[in-house]
Amino acid sequence: MILTVDVGNTRIKAAVFEGSTVLENFVFEKNKLEKKIKIILEKFQNCTDLVVASVGNIEKQSFLTFEDQLKIHFLTHEDIFPFINKYATPKTLGIDRMVLAAGATLQFPKQNRLVIDAGTCITYDFIDENDNYLGGAISPGLRLRYEALHNYTAKLPLLALDAPESYIGNSTKEAIHSGVVNGFVYEIDGFIDEYRENFSNFIIILTGGDAEFLAKRLKNTIFANSNFLLESLNQTFQYKIDND
């Protein structure tokens, strides 16, 4: 039984796995880390390993209080991954993106794979059918877009995510919702069309906190799996155990 933890730039997501089965999912704020992990380990006392992928500002140090209870695996670029990393700056590639690429490689072998993770940022990660990780894109996530419009202008209000009535926004609020939400959707559909034009035998995985909201708005029908990063973290750990 293992506890997987995904430290993103907005929230922490966690899940307890028995083999490839999720026993329970958790989502919590970064300042609740120690308290929440303690509660989870009290409930799931058979956890033998704690596997962490962190791109937020939480480092391995924050997990060491648990090392007397279970083995801590804080994933780094030095770990073994099931793809060939063709990124020109492999050491700057986000560990979250590496885990997503590992999951896509292991779950969908011998295909071209695009992973879209709509979280704080939207990340696009492409792994070709020969398991070469080629890279992708980093773009502001939904919340970031609303906040940027408010923080970098004199008059725009800070709005919460809401679906626009039309692409023609007929009020300040509607114009902002249209620009943020439709811009987000058109961007993603545009990228997917571009990849589709250049690669055949192609699968798209959509995940992240905004995946559900997005899935029903995209022209390209793709299935959202909000748990994909944690599932991939579990599989990446298994791969590391089997191949280290």
Ligand SMILES: Nc1ncnc2c1ncn2[C@@H]1O[C@H](COP(=O)(O)OP(=O)(O)O)[C@@H](O)[C@H]1O
């Ligand atoms: N309860 C929530 N708190 C914060 N963000 C949320 C919540 N529910 C959905 N979201 C959306 O999820 C996004 C964060 O997704 P997530 O994948 O958790 O980010 P990250 O992995 O970058 O921390 C936010 O941009 C927001 O639009």
Ligand SMILES: CC(C)(COP(=O)(O)O)[C@@H](O)C(=O)NCCC(=O)O
């Ligand atoms: C782009 C990210 C901030 C995305 O993080 P998230 O949206 O999951 O919080 C993260 O993958 C990161 O810090 N990447 C490092 C730069 C790179 O991947 O090239």
Ligand SMILES: [K+]
């Ligand atoms: K993300």
